[in-house]
Amino acid sequence: MGVVTFTMDDVQYSANEGDTILKVARDNGVHIPTLCFLEGLSPVGACRLCLVEIEGSPKLFPACTTKPAEGMIVRTQTERLKKYRKMIVELLASEGNHQCAVCVVNGHCELQDLAYEVGLDHVRFPYLYPAKTLDASHKEFVIDRNRCVLCTRCVRVCHEVEGAHVWDIANRGINCEIIADMNTPWGESDLCTSCGKCVRVCPVGALLEKGATVGELKKERGFVKVIVTARSKHEWITVEDHEEE
Amino acid sequence: MTIEDLHELAEKERQRQAQYKYRILYCSSAGCVSSGCEAARTALKQALEEHGVAKQCELVGTGCLGMCGEGPLVLVHNDQTLYQRVDATIARKIVEEHILKGNIVREHTIDLNDPFFAEQKKIVLENMGKINAESIEEYIAADGYSALVKVLSGMTPEDVISEIRRSNLRGRGGAGYPTGLKWDIVRKSPSDQKYVVCNADEGDPGAFMDRSVLEGDPHRVLEGMAIAGYAVGANQGYIYVRAEYPLAIERLRLAIKQAERLGILGNRILESNFNFHIDIRIGAGAFVCGEETALIRSIMGRRGRPRPRPPFPSEKGLWDKPTVINNVETFANVPPIIRNGASWFTSIGTQKSPGTKVFALAGKVKRTGLIEVPMGISLRKVVFDIGGGTPDGSTFKAVQTGGPSGGCIPEQHLDLPVDYESLQSVGSIMGSGGMIVMDNTSDMVDVAKFFMEFCMDESCGKCIPCRVGTKHIYMMLDKIVKEEGTEEDFALLQELCVMVKETSLCGLGQSAPNPVLSTIRFFREEYTKKLQPTSCYEGNASTITETNGEQK
Numbered sequence: 001m002g003v004v005t006f007t008m009d010d011v012q013y014s015a016n017e018g019d020t021i022l023k024v025a026r027d028n029g030v031h032i033p034t035l036c037f038l039e040g041l042s043p044v045g046a047c048r049l050c051l052v053e054i055e056g057s058p059k060l061f062p063a064c065t066t067k068p069a070e071g072m073i074v075r076t077q078t079e080r081l082k083k084y085r086k087m088i089v090e091l092l093a094s095e096g097n098h099q100c101a102v103c104v105v106n107g108h109c110e111l112q113d114l115a116y117e118v119g120l121d122h123v124r125f126p127y128l129y130p131a132k133t134l135d136a137s138h139k140e141f142v143i144d145r146n147r148c149v150l151c152t153r154c155v156r157v158c159h160e161v162e163g164a165h166v167w168d169i170a171n172r173g174i175n176c177e178i179i180a181d182m183n184t185p186w187g188e189s190d191l192c193t194s195c196g197k198c199v200r201v202c203p204v205g206a207l208l209e210k211g212a213t214v215g216e217l218k219k220e221r222g223f224v225k226v227i228v229t230a231r232s233k234h235e236w237i238t239v240e241d242h243e244e245e
Numbered sequence: 246m247t248i249e250d251l252h253e254l255a256e257k258e259r260q261r262q263a264q265y266k267y268r269i270l271y272c273s274s275a276g277c278v279s280s281g282c283e284a285a286r287t288a289l290k291q292a293l294e295e296h297g298v299a300k301q302c303e304l305v306g307t308g309c310l311g312m313c314g315e316g317p318l319v320l321v322h323n324d325q326t327l328y329q330r331v332d333a334t335i336a337r338k339i340v341e342e343h344i345l346k347g348n349i350v351r352e353h354t355i356d357l358n359d360p361f362f363a364e365q366k367k368i369v370l371e372n373m374g375k376i377n378a379e380s381i382e383e384y385i386a387a388d389g390y391s392a393l394v395k396v397l398s399g400m401t402p403e404d405v406i407s408e409i410r411r412s413n414l415r416g417r418g419g420a421g422y423p424t425g426l427k428w429d430i431v432r433k434s435p436s437d438q439k440y441v442v443c444n445a446d447e448g449d450p451g452a453f454m455d456r457s458v459l460e461g462d463p464h465r466v467l468e469g470m471a472i473a474g475y476a477v478g479a480n481q482g483y484i485y486v487r488a489e490y491p492l493a494i495e496r497l498r499l500a501i502k503q504a505e506r507l508g509i510l511g512n513r514i515l516e517s518n519f520n521f522h523i524d525i526r527i528g529a530g531a532f533v534c535g536e537e538t539a540l541i542r543s544i545m546g547r548r549g550r551p552r553p554r555p556p557f558p559s560e561k562g563l564w565d566k567p568t569v570i571n572n573v574e575t576f577a578n579v580p581p582i583i584r585n586g587a588s589w590f591t592s593i594g595t596q597k598s599p600g601t602k603v604f605a606l607a608g609k610v611k612r613t614g615l616i617e618v619p620m621g622i623s624l625r626k627v628v629f630d631i632g633g634g635t636p637d638g639s640t641f642k643a644v645q646t647g648g649p650s651g652g653c654i655p656e657q658h659l660d661l662p663v664d665y666e667s668l669q670s671v672g673s674i675m676g677s678g679g680m681i682v683m684d685n686t687s688d689m690v691d692v693a694k695f696f697m698e699f700c701m702d703e704s705c706g707k708c709i710p711c712r713v714g715t716k717h718i719y720m721m722l723d724k725i726v727k728e729e730g731t732e733e734d735f736a737l738l739q740e741l742c743v744m745v746k747e748t749s750l751c752g753l754g755q756s757a758p759n760p761v762l763s764t765i766r767f768f769r770e771e772y773t774k775k776l777q778p779t780s781c782y783e784g785n786a787s788t789i790t791e792t793n794g795e796q797k
Binding site for chain 2 (some may be wrong): 095126128168
């Protein structure tokens with residue numbers, strides 16, 4: 001595997017061929033904000049928060065899917081990028097029904113953290129106040145679509161890691177929604193294994209455990225990386241192994 | 246079937262056609278179907294039979310004859326007489342006067358020397374009004390599949406690619422990417438399996454170029470795809486066509502069946518070692534599936550959502566295999582280029598954008614329809630000579646190209662040549678070929694709002710700027726149209742438009758603000774005159790209460 005050298009924010013870095021700009025940045029302590037990205041899940045480049053500038057191109061590139069090339073000059077913190085990141089969080093804030101004060105993840109929320117990070121002190125766009133639904137039919141979990149940011153982490157973890165594919169997206173544009181199975185109540189899903197992975201990867205309070213009250217729900221997301229790494233290294237106890245013993 | 250058999254078939258077909266005294270071609274494309282060509286056809290057929298001349302005349306359904314606004318159109322091929330608005334009565338008259346007595350029914354004809362026809366240059370549409378849209382024999386008799394024969398009987402894949410590269414053919418889907426270069430990348434990408442995909446998911450409001458080509462000359466597209474398959478080393482092609490084009494799908498199905506029957510598609514094509522199959526995939530009506538990565542996912546049976554590029558489909562496309570994906574019109578240009586050579590093609594149009602472009606001319610012009618013009622022709626010629634200018638009593642205001650991804654071009658830029666770069670320089674795009682003319686009755690803010698509503702509805706919802714941004718842009722435009730917007734709204738609108746353009750994931754979001762930005766650029770006063778002088782927050786207390794009340 002080859003190695004490429006490139007410049008990011010005036011510092012030179014080397015990267016294994018195949019690494020993304022975001023991976024190199026994270027490995028070297030350069031902070032680039034993300035929302036839809038989660039290590040272990042396939043990157044989708046959807047939230048546009050990790051956009052970076054690459055010299056020689058007028059376009060912006062998502063760091064989570066773009067691979068550095070030899071001699072590439074990348075900028076991650078220009079005024080233009082900062083402005084756009086702030087506007088993205090601003091758009092998200094206007095889109096859903098985000099009420100931090102009564103939210104289970106208040107204080108442990110990635111959207112809230114982002115809002116602090118980009119310095120979002122007010123929203124210039126009118127709040128859309130969409131009429132979204134809440135589904136508490138599952139015995140252990142709840143999905144509150146009012147708080148959903150449509151990052152699709154739940155869709156990906158369920159499909160890629162759990163292999164159940166309970167979640168998917170219905171409708172399009174501003175009317176997009178996360179649905180279970182073919183739009184059935186979560187509790188009646190034929191596919192759900194109640195593993196809870198979706199709840200743990202959700203960056204906001206849209207997927208939650210029953211019983212948690214305001215500010216109580218802390219989510220642990222490192223497990224995806226552990227599972228995926230173990231799988232790729234075949235450090236996995238399979239059913240066949242047991243049978244052989 | 247061997248190549249010799251094919252030549253024989255062509256000769257036989259030409260002889261068959263020559264035995265008729267008259268070939269009467271009626272337009273059987275969707276435009277004329279909806280204005281009643283079926284009634285005209287029945288009346289013609291009946292009249293021919295009644296007068297006992299049915300055996301001397303051939304009645305043929307052909308592709309789009311162009312002047313869709315005057316349909317149903319009927320062309321008497323032998324003396325090139327074009328009749329307009331043919332109903333049952335006129336159809337009888339044509340048979341009784343023209344066919345029987347040889348007297349042309351002048352009051353119902355359209356002059357073929359009219360600038361509408363004279364200023365056009367037909368390459369892609371050359372078979373419209375010449376051949377039966379449902380007959381492979383007629384296509385072959387009109388030099389059809391001779392390009393494929395030429396390719397299979399003496400050109401290496403590299404020769405084909407270098408010919409296309411030298412022709413400087415650029416993608417007709419709108420972005421203008423060099424077709425030869427794309428093919429070259431796919432050819433050089435190592436893989437045991439490659440694909441050719443034809444993008445027929447034409448979705449711009451008012452555009453029907455690809456539909457007309459598929460309805461009127463489907464074999465031309467199949468031939469172009471097969472040549473592409475040979476050039477890049479693919480054995481499977483897909484045509485992704487939208488479900489709203491039932492007639493195009495029907496004709497494509499028939500065309501594929503005919504070609505397979507004659508051994509022009511399938512295994513060992515024309516007894517060579519080249520295999521190429523084509524299947525149809527039908528879209529479910531999402532505009533975003535015209536974006537290549539979303540289209541590919543849709544063919545694979547997944548939700549049509551774009552993904553970031555690179556990697557481009559030419560490296561990782563359908564099922565992660567190298568994939569050529571071109572527009573209908575691009576493939577339709579390939580056979581004539583191979584037949585006549587690259588230098589013939591570069592002699593037409595401009596140096597940077599050679600060839601022709603098909604446009605669907607619509608809106609406030611006297612003559613609307615399907616036109617094909619050489620690149621580099623001025624917009625003024627298209628609007629005023631071909632289109633005949635705006636209807637009497639109204640004045641020209643703007644011409645919109647590129648549909649919801651394009652922009653409005655005002656009077657002062659009408660002398661601009663039609664090519665990729667020139668249109669881009671005034672904030673519009675070539676696009677797939679929709680061209681809508683607007684006169685002084687059009688409110689440009691309303692126009693921008695119409696296109697933004699379209700983009701908002703068609704956004705897939707994957708990336709935040711497009712999903713939420715288009716909604717807010719639409720709401721702000723609506724506010725301005727209702728004369729409730731303020732200076733602050735107008736400033737924020739422009740800021741948001743630039744942000745959505747620069748940060749969106751795919752072409753839909755990146756170009757969605759174009760109609761707004763271009764109308765602001767050229768018709769700024771139409772926005773500013775609708776703005777409220779002060780923000781409501783600076784007004785009196787009652788306004789504030791009202792606003793707060795509304796938000797709840």
